[in-house]
Amino acid sequence: MDDKIYEPLSIETLGARLGNVEAVASKIGPDNSNWDVKEVGDGNLNLVFIVKGELGSVIVKQALPYVRLVGDSWPLPLKRAFFEYHALIRQNERAPGTVPEIYYFDEVQAIIVMEFFAPHVILRHSLMAGKKHHGMANVLGLFCARTLFRGSDLSMDAAKRKADVALFVDSVELCDITETLVFSDPYFDADRNHHTPQLDPVVARLRADIDLKVEAHHLKAKFCNNAETMLHGDFHTGSVMVTEDETKVIDPEFALYGPIGFDVGMLLANFWMAYFAQPGHADSLGARADYQAWILSVIEEVWTVFCVEFSRLWRHERTGILYEKTLFEDQGHDLASEQALGHRLQDIWQDTLGFAGVEIIRRTLSLAHIAENDMIEDEALRADCEARGLELGRHLVVNRKGINSIICANDLARVIGQRNSTLKSGEKQ
Amino acid sequence: MDDKIYEPLSIETLGARLGNVEAVASKIGPDNSNWDVKEVGDGNLNLVFIVKGELGSVIVKQALPYVRLVGDSWPLPLKRAFFEYHALIRQNERAPGTVPEIYYFDEVQAIIVMEFFAPHVILRHSLMAGKKHHGMANVLGLFCARTLFRGSDLSMDAAKRKADVALFVDSVELCDITETLVFSDPYFDADRNHHTPQLDPVVARLRADIDLKVEAHHLKAKFCNNAETMLHGDFHTGSVMVTEDETKVIDPEFALYGPIGFDVGMLLANFWMAYFAQPGHADSLGARADYQAWILSVIEEVWTVFCVEFSRLWRHERTGILYEKTLFEDQGHDLASEQALGHRLQDIWQDTLGFAGVEIIRRTLSLAHIAENDMIEDEALRADCEARGLELGRHLVVNRKGINSIICANDLARVIGQRNSTLKSGEKQ
Numbered sequence: 001m002d003d004k005i006y007e008p009l010s011i012e013t014l015g016a017r018l019g020n021v022e023a024v025a026s027k028i029g030p031d032n033s034n035w036d037v038k039e040v041g042d043g044n045l046n047l048v049f050i051v052k053g054e055l056g057s058v059i060v061k062q063a064l065p066y067v068r069l070v071g072d073s074w075p076l077p078l079k080r081a082f083f084e085y086h087a088l089i090r091q092n093e094r095a096p097g098t099v100p101e102i103y104y105f106d107e108v109q110a111i112i113v114m115e116f117f118a119p120h121v122i123l124r125h126s127l128m129a130g131k132k133h134h135g136m137a138n139v140l141g142l143f144c145a146r147t148l149f150r151g152s153d154l155s156m157d158a159a160k161r162k163a164d165v166a167l168f169v170d171s172v173e174l175c176d177i178t179e180t181l182v183f184s185d186p187y188f189d190a191d192r193n194h195h196t197p198q199l200d201p202v203v204a205r206l207r208a209d210i211d212l213k214v215e216a217h218h219l220k221a222k223f224c225n226n227a228e229t230m231l232h233g234d235f236h237t238g239s240v241m242v243t244e245d246e247t248k249v250i251d252p253e254f255a256l257y258g259p260i261g262f263d264v265g266m267l268l269a270n271f272w273m274a275y276f277a278q279p280g281h282a283d284s285l286g287a288r289a290d291y292q293a294w295i296l297s298v299i300e301e302v303w304t305v306f307c308v309e310f311s312r313l314w315r316h317e318r319t320g321i322l323y324e325k326t327l328f329e330d331q332g333h334d335l336a337s338e339q340a341l342g343h344r345l346q347d348i349w350q351d352t353l354g355f356a357g358v359e360i361i362r363r364t365l366s367l368a369h370i371a372e373n374d375m376i377e378d379e380a381l382r383a384d385c386e387a388r389g390l391e392l393g394r395h396l397v398v399n400r401k402g403i404n405s406i407i408c409a410n411d412l413a414r415v416i417g418q419r420n421s422t423l424k425s426g427e428k429q
Numbered sequence: 430m431d432d433k434i435y436e437p438l439s440i441e442t443l444g445a446r447l448g449n450v451e452a453v454a455s456k457i458g459p460d461n462s463n464w465d466v467k468e469v470g471d472g473n474l475n476l477v478f479i480v481k482g483e484l485g486s487v488i489v490k491q492a493l494p495y496v497r498l499v500g501d502s503w504p505l506p507l508k509r510a511f512f513e514y515h516a517l518i519r520q521n522e523r524a525p526g527t528v529p530e531i532y533y534f535d536e537v538q539a540i541i542v543m544e545f546f547a548p549h550v551i552l553r554h555s556l557m558a559g560k561k562h563h564g565m566a567n568v569l570g571l572f573c574a575r576t577l578f579r580g581s582d583l584s585m586d587a588a589k590r591k592a593d594v595a596l597f598v599d600s601v602e603l604c605d606i607t608e609t610l611v612f613s614d615p616y617f618d619a620d621r622n623h624h625t626p627q628l629d630p631v632v633a634r635l636r637a638d639i640d641l642k643v644e645a646h647h648l649k650a651k652f653c654n655n656a657e658t659m660l661h662g663d664f665h666t667g668s669v670m671v672t673e674d675e676t677k678v679i680d681p682e683f684a685l686y687g688p689i690g691f692d693v694g695m696l697l698a699n700f701w702m703a704y705f706a707q708p709g710h711a712d713s714l715g716a717r718a719d720y721q722a723w724i725l726s727v728i729e730e731v732w733t734v735f736c737v738e739f740s741r742l743w744r745h746e747r748t749g750i751l752y753e754k755t756l757f758e759d760q761g762h763d764l765a766s767e768q769a770l771g772h773r774l775q776d777i778w779q780d781t782l783g784f785a786g787v788e789i790i791r792r793t794l795s796l797a798h799i800a801e802n803d804m805i806e807d808e809a810l811r812a813d814c815e816a817r818g819l820e821l822g823r824h825l826v827v828n829r830k831g832i833n834s835i836i837c838a839n840d841l842a843r844v845i846g847q848r849n850s851t852l853k854s855g856e857k858q
Contacts, residue, residue, distance in 0.1 A: 153653050159601045166595040172588045188756050210765040217752050224582050228654045323646050327617050336639040
């Protein structure tokens with residue numbers, strides 16, 4: 001085998017190919033013939049192996065030259081492993097202990113060997129099972145604030161940030177996926193779209209909704225042009241791993257420079273969708289009411305922790321070229337610094353709501369849906385859960401500048417979640 | 430001489446060093462011993478030569494490894510010639526015939542040989558002399574609309590635009606000049622600042638003005654992070670050359686990706702400052718009243734032409750990834766496209782006013798001032814002209830979201846220009 005030519009790993013070849021890499025063998029065990037290799041990639045894009053040995057276990061992740069979910073008809077460059085590697089390094093500096101430690105990276109083979117989190121499970125599965133996680137909202141809120149603040153011109157050396165913008169802007173193909181699947185496909189009858197049939201009348205109404213389309217595209221313009229900070233870029237509940245009391249963040253291969261509100265909005269959207277999906281997973285009517293309340297409390301806490309930590313960092317780590325302390329605090333203008341912080345948080349809040357709305361809509365009408373809805377076998381019930389999400393999503397996108405607080409946003413979700421189905425009463429054909 | 434080692438040109442060496450370059454000699458004449466070489470760089474940064482021969486004349490521009498205005502204590506990388514070269518190529522594609530044609534580029538020597546515009550003069554000098562230029566506003570408005578629209582995600586292939594973002598984001602040192610001199614230095618007592626002494630009380634008031642400082646920094650954040658399009662980056666009236674009926678744009682070495690409103694705002698600001706400076710150049714009281722009216726008419730026309738052409742391009746050349754025709758016009762949603770255009774023009778308008786205000790303030794308080802004011806020998810009169818500019822600038826920055834139209838903005842300038850001096854009546858010590 002030529003190390004300079006990319007070749008996908010397999011269960012059979014992995015031991016031989018990585019056995020001589022000291023940084024890997026020292027984590028798993030020296031005798032690679034004893035390594036226990038399992039392929040566990042349930043994501044949409046990559047090969048993922050758990051490799052166990054006498055010393056421990058690691059994750060081996062390898063990019064494939066195409067989109068795994070679709071097949072080799074949709075090519076996707078291997079360099080996404082390069083972006084994931086660089087994003088993980090930066091996230092680990094900015095929010096230590098939240099993302100997997102990297103043991104080894106091979107750019108040509110598009111392989112990252114990293115820390116294996118056990119017995120953690122993907123949060124999305126946990127949200128279907130109705131399990132609560134202590135401290136999770138706090139970790140997620142802190143992760144957002146720390147990575148998003150510390151990757152921006154509020155904190156970084158300007159030349160370093162510009163170099164990072166240049167590095168990540170080369171991720172053209174993965175950006176294109178987000179630009180297309182998230183911001184464009186949902187708003188017309190694109191080839192890769194699919195939705196639950198009972199939603200037909202709702203979908204027709206949304207696609208005729210000019211205010212929605214225009215606002216969604218303003219958000220797309222922000223996503224494409226507003227390089228505020230290094231984003232995770234795919235920060236949904238499938239990119240979070242949890243135990244009862246530990247929370248980790250994985251899979252930043254979509255990392256790019258974009259607006260701060262994008263990551264936060266995508267995360268809140270996935271919690272709101274999980275909230276609306278609960279009736280599809282309840283053993284009996286109302287059995288998930290308490291769990292739904294917990295999900296809303298998570299949303300409130302994530303946003304609140306984000307704001308508190310972002311404000312703390314603003315006051316104590318504002319070392320970048322924006323709102324320099326020399327011009328604010330050092331001139332006795334502490335109040336001006338607080339005034340500017342308030343404006344920025346208000347902008348981030350409105351962006352967050354908008355991106356949350358866009359995420360809900362694309363996860364219902366575009367290519368990639370969420371397991372919480374997909375696993376509801378009763379199509380009418382699934383459509384009902386999804387329709388409630390769409391209603392919230394549309395409202396968030398169009399009216400994001402008129403929603404006062406996270407309390408109001410959650411109230412809105414609660415009202416939409418609890419009222420009679422609009423699908424059953426009038427629109428189901 | 431080693432071609433691989435940078436060496437500044439001189440009047441004596443230029444002929445020998447460029448004489449063998451066919452692309453240059455074919456424009457000037459084959460016998461370089463007959464070339465007539467003059468150094469004419471009156472700018473702040475570079476060597477500029479006019480070279481004449483039997484066949485014609487060219488401009489030879491060479492970057493120096495420091496800021497010429499300040500000296501070698503302020504180093505500045507030679508690669509700015511690279512950015513100017515790439516910007517000129519793109520501007521010439523996007524607004525053909527408005528910028529100098531390039532004959533030759535040497536990256537190591539940081540030399541660009543380009544078209545010599547004669548008998549054109551720098552517009553700023555013309556504005557002091559009180560000369561009018563036919564068709565100028567139209568050319569400038571079209572130049573803004575065409576370069577700014579066609580360098581954005583509204584028009585470009587997304588991958589090409591991302592490659593251009595990566596290319597220009599490497600211009601760290603020139604960005605730093607704008608970030609510092611335009612957006613930060615004016616708002617505190619920075620080392621390189623200077624201002625007309627009679628402005629002391631006005632300057633003290635501005636530097637204590639928290640609303641102004643906060644808004645100026647929001648505009649700085651937009652400038653640093655909002656990579657909407659390739660800007661000229663230094664689009665003032667010293668970067669425009671004119672005859673009675675021809676208008677050209679030069680010197681885009683500060684080119685970068687930034688917000689559309691930045692170029693337009695900087696240009697309008699320099700016209701407004703020229704408006705306020707007229708009493709300092711009038712032979713008798715009121716002698717420049719008609720010329721002042723002409724300047725305001727230029728401002729109105731530049732903005733109007735910009736809007737009309739931007740709208741035309743929006744309707745006919747929207748081939749990028751933003752507001753795709755497939756999702757708008759092709760769905761019968763022409764109105765949605767117009768709605769989105771209206772929102773974007775409104776955003777650009779408010780940005781334009783804000784950046785105009787910031788430009789006026791920095792050209793009065795920071796390192797680089799404008800000749801129209803500097804040439805007024807009577808310090809009290811100069812301060813009065815400058816104070817009127819500062820008053821408009823502060824208003825534009827803080828109240829940019831509440832100024833309805835270019836008519837209103839010009840009315841404001843007229844009122845500020847015509848009332849009694851606030852300096853003389855109360856504040857002069």
